[in-house]
Amino acid sequence: MNETHENSFVLHGSVIYSKNAKELCAFEDAYAVCINGISAGVFEKLPEAYRPLPVVETKGKLIMPGLVDLHIHAPQYSFRGTGMDMELLPWLNTYVFPEEAKYSDLSYAEKAYRLFTDDLRQGATARACIFATSHKEATLRLMEMLEESGLETFAGKVNMDRNVPDDYVEDTGESLKQTKEWLDAVNQAAFRRTRPILTPRFTPSCTRALMTGLAELAKEYGVPVQSHLSENPSEIEWVKKLEPDISCYADSYKQSGLMEKDIPCIMAHCVWSDDTETAMLKENNVLIAHSPESNINLCSGAAPMTKYLELGLKAGLASDVAGGSTSSMFSAIRAAIHASKLRFRLYEETVRPLTFAGAFYLATKGGGAFWGRAGSLEEGYLFDALIIDDMAIPTAREDLTVSERAERMVYLGDERQIKGKYVSGRRLF
Amino acid sequence: MNETHENSFVLHGSVIYSKNAKELCAFEDAYAVCINGISAGVFEKLPEAYRPLPVVETKGKLIMPGLVDLHIHAPQYSFRGTGMDMELLPWLNTYVFPEEAKYSDLSYAEKAYRLFTDDLRQGATARACIFATSHKEATLRLMEMLEESGLETFAGKVNMDRNVPDDYVEDTGESLKQTKEWLDAVNQAAFRRTRPILTPRFTPSCTRALMTGLAELAKEYGVPVQSHLSENPSEIEWVKKLEPDISCYADSYKQSGLMEKDIPCIMAHCVWSDDTETAMLKENNVLIAHSPESNINLCSGAAPMTKYLELGLKAGLASDVAGGSTSSMFSAIRAAIHASKLRFRLYEETVRPLTFAGAFYLATKGGGAFWGRAGSLEEGYLFDALIIDDMAIPTAREDLTVSERAERMVYLGDERQIKGKYVSGRRLF
Numbered sequence: 001m002n003e004t005h006e007n008s009f010v011l012h013g014s015v016i017y018s019k020n021a022k023e024l025c026a027f028e029d030a031y032a033v034c035i036n037g038i039s040a041g042v043f044e045k046l047p048e049a050y051r052p053l054p055v056v057e058t059k060g061k062l063i064m065p066g067l068v069d070l071h072i073h074a075p076q077y078s079f080r081g082t083g084m085d086m087e088l089l090p091w092l093n094t095y096v097f098p099e100e101a102k103y104s105d106l107s108y109a110e111k112a113y114r115l116f117t118d119d120l121r122q123g124a125t126a127r128a129c130i131f132a133t134s135h136k137e138a139t140l141r142l143m144e145m146l147e148e149s150g151l152e153t154f155a156g157k158v159n160m161d162r163n164v165p166d167d168y169v170e171d172t173g174e175s176l177k178q179t180k181e182w183l184d185a186v187n188q189a190a191f192r193r194t195r196p197i198l199t200p201r202f203t204p205s206c207t208r209a210l211m212t213g214l215a216e217l218a219k220e221y222g223v224p225v226q227s228h229l230s231e232n233p234s235e236i237e238w239v240k241k242l243e244p245d246i247s248c249y250a251d252s253y254k255q256s257g258l259m260e261k262d263i264p265c266i267m268a269h270c271v272w273s274d275d276t277e278t279a280m281l282k283e284n285n286v287l288i289a290h291s292p293e294s295n296i297n298l299c300s301g302a303a304p305m306t307k308y309l310e311l312g313l314k315a316g317l318a319s320d321v322a323g324g325s326t327s328s329m330f331s332a333i334r335a336a337i338h339a340s341k342l343r344f345r346l347y348e349e350t351v352r353p354l355t356f357a358g359a360f361y362l363a364t365k366g367g368g369a370f371w372g373r374a375g376s377l378e379e380g381y382l383f384d385a386l387i388i389d390d391m392a393i394p395t396a397r398e399d400l401t402v403s404e405r406a407e408r409m410v411y412l413g414d415e416r417q418i419k420g421k422y423v424s425g426r427r428l429f
Numbered sequence: 430m431n432e433t434h435e436n437s438f439v440l441h442g443s444v445i446y447s448k449n450a451k452e453l454c455a456f457e458d459a460y461a462v463c464i465n466g467i468s469a470g471v472f473e474k475l476p477e478a479y480r481p482l483p484v485v486e487t488k489g490k491l492i493m494p495g496l497v498d499l500h501i502h503a504p505q506y507s508f509r510g511t512g513m514d515m516e517l518l519p520w521l522n523t524y525v526f527p528e529e530a531k532y533s534d535l536s537y538a539e540k541a542y543r544l545f546t547d548d549l550r551q552g553a554t555a556r557a558c559i560f561a562t563s564h565k566e567a568t569l570r571l572m573e574m575l576e577e578s579g580l581e582t583f584a585g586k587v588n589m590d591r592n593v594p595d596d597y598v599e600d601t602g603e604s605l606k607q608t609k610e611w612l613d614a615v616n617q618a619a620f621r622r623t624r625p626i627l628t629p630r631f632t633p634s635c636t637r638a639l640m641t642g643l644a645e646l647a648k649e650y651g652v653p654v655q656s657h658l659s660e661n662p663s664e665i666e667w668v669k670k671l672e673p674d675i676s677c678y679a680d681s682y683k684q685s686g687l688m689e690k691d692i693p694c695i696m697a698h699c700v701w702s703d704d705t706e707t708a709m710l711k712e713n714n715v716l717i718a719h720s721p722e723s724n725i726n727l728c729s730g731a732a733p734m735t736k737y738l739e740l741g742l743k744a745g746l747a748s749d750v751a752g753g754s755t756s757s758m759f760s761a762i763r764a765a766i767h768a769s770k771l772r773f774r775l776y777e778e779t780v781r782p783l784t785f786a787g788a789f790y791l792a793t794k795g796g797g798a799f800w801g802r803a804g805s806l807e808e809g810y811l812f813d814a815l816i817i818d819d820m821a822i823p824t825a826r827e828d829l830t831v832s833e834r835a836e837r838m839v840y841l842g843d844e845r846q847i848k849g850k851y852v853s854g855r856r857l858f
Contacts, residue, residue: 233774
């Protein structure tokens with residue numbers, strides 16, 4: 001134990017984190033210990049060995065893990081909260097593609113990405129997996145800004161070589177060439193906390209040749225993959241027509257070599273995955289990025305998250321800006337519970353709704369798994385923590401439990417109550 | 430036109446209001462004219478006759494009608510955002526009844542109601558219909574605070590004489606006596622903007638004798654009625670058992686004389702109203718208080734609002750704190766759209782989702798109808814207005830339309846952006 005390391009300290013307050021998808025661990029008065037950026041555990045009485053460490057006194061405040069956003073589109077941040085009267089495919093053509101095409105202009109990209117990274121930094125998100133645009137330069141600039149922000153992120157240059165407007169579509173070979181150059185540039189930049197991730201947009205906008213080429217790059221460079229899967233009924237119908245030889249939508253990624261056990265892979269949505277697809281996701285260790293608000297806004301539906309968790313699938317939570325209107329992961333937790341409740345009542349009563357504990361798990365430990373051990377304050381986890389002044393949200397009650405306080409924060413809180421934020425033991429503010 | 434009246438002035442900015450449930454009227458640069466607390470209309474060029482009036486310069490700001498919350502429980506504000514893992518009936522027994530029983534203590538009631546009225550005053554709500562508790566004194570105190578707040582409200586002492594815990598249930602005769610005394614006290618108080626409304630909790634907690642007695646008071650005192658209707662499947666089953674002779678849940682109110690054409694009446698929820706009930710609601714001019722977030726939180730379902738509107742039923746929007754977690758009516762608009770989209774996708778695709786225009790209508794003109802002409806800036810409406818600095822919500826885009834700005838405010842905004850608020854032409858801040 002290196003007592004002098006800047007990333008070794010103790011937080012003292014009311015602590016909450018997920019034990020698993022069903023149970024929370026909550027402590028009215030406890031010490032969360034960080035040693036060299038890694039949690040040494042949470043203790044109701046501070047062990048002798050840690051007494052020499054500096055104590056950050058936040059008694060009465062709530063301490064929870066930093067939240068993990070598994071799927072967010074940085075260039076769509078500029079039009080979040082508008083155009084929500086459309087479903088996925090018309091929305092892509094009307095709002096997404098025209099806006100993303102603007103990021104060929106590096107000065108526009110810098111201005112827009114500054115707002116995005118500032119917002120992420122001051123919110124509850126500690127870790128994120130991010131879609132950029134197809135533009136290599138703007139994506140690199142975004143990654144530089146993310147590196148400065150102190151967040152831990154994966155970010156990807158988007159690939160797409162079909163069914164995208166002329167001013168934004170890529171040539172297959174050029175897309176792969178640009179991606180290779182981007183990966184080389186990222187390696188050269190030697191970021192400490194900002195990593196590249198291969199990002200084929202989704203099957204409708206990627207030929208098999210492009211996806212196969214990307215799979216080769218994934219192996220060559222040892223980088224993970226992110227994409228979209230089984231989001232909206234009309235999209236799923238379209239994929240069936242585009243790829244008549246697949247057994248399920250996921251099979252288009254599988255056949256291209258992008259969905260392999262040894263390539264870490266995030267698939268956003270999985271709203272309508274059938275048994276074949278569910279088995280394929282499990283077999284290939286895919287991490288599902290559940291994007292509830294986006295799935296509601298674009299009339300996609302609601303993914304059966306408690307069923308997936310019971311089947312042993314891996315899953316985390318996502319804001320999916322700008323299908324989701326807000327980057328707030330508190331809001332995403334609420335949306336996950338909401339979506340699951342309406343799904344339960346209106347569609348399939350055998351799939352129980354997410355509890356608060358279940359949704360909190362997705363937003364922390366569930367998504368944190370993409371970084372190994374993150375999203376918890378248990379021993380051995382990367383030390384991400386939020387210090388929250390939740391009692392600034394008025395109430396006449398003086399008997400709220402720690403779990404009720406965390407729940408209240410999720411329903412009513414925003415960045416105003418976040419008084420401190422640590423990522424891998426580094427204090428951002 | 431009395432030019433010297435303090436309630437006569439002009440607001441200059443970007444104006445938006447509902448034309449009807451399908452269309453918004455939006456003006457990039459316009460003048461909203463208030464004469465003696467009543468709107469004289471919105472003009473792109475200020476008419477000669479209004480030039481002598483003082484102009485409140487809010488160029489670049491968004492001006493919209495104050496929002497209308499048709500159903501909110503003041504005593505439940507203290508535990509909003511907690512206990513959301515339960516359905517309606519266990520939630521009532523676990524959280525609602527024990528908390529509401531505390532309001533027999535006037536000092537607790539004062540403390541809790543102060544937080545509630547402060548919150549409502551600083552938010553987007555201009556008008557509200559409020560449930561208090563069964564306690565006469567605490568309800569009167571709440572009404573005094575509401576009067577001070579400057580909001581226009583109806584508030585009701587709750588009645589309930591069965592199926593409620595012993596420390597909170599009322600005797601039938603005593604309940605009616607207390608209600609009469611409360612109505613007399615309210616008349617004596619001679620509030621200017623705070624009116625009484627009879628408030629039988631809901632059929633499961635009200636005997637026919639109590640409801641019949643309340644119907645007599647409604648006629649004697651000329652006061653309106655509010656209650657709950659067809660909210661949660663388990664509640665509806667229970668009502669069927671309790672009242673075997675009714676044709677539908679609403680019929681329990683109808684048979685008691687509480688649902689009459691000439692008694693203004695608000696029924697919260699109407700999630701599961703069948704054709705018989707829908708016809709009864711229409712025939713008796715009932716105003717539906719759609720409470721989408723509450724209906725989601727308590728796993729009740731989602732009301733078919735576009736169907737109701739197309740059938741010519743009257744409807745407005747509600748936060749329903751603490752079934753709903755927040756008193757924010759921006760949040761309620763978002764929840765209404767969300768609920769309708771999942772209902773459409775997962776339950777009944779023949780009932781189209783609410784558009785932004787449709788949900789905005791419910792939150793303004795739809796609910797405002799309970800005060801006659803309120804919830805719009807059109808000529809002849811009570812002049813309720815919010816001045817909103819929506820561009821304080823960051824974006825790289827400089828080409829947002831007024832409608833997009835309003836939509837963005839609904840998805841992303843909160844009370845921080847509200848820079849001014851008028852109710853019936855009086856400036857609250």
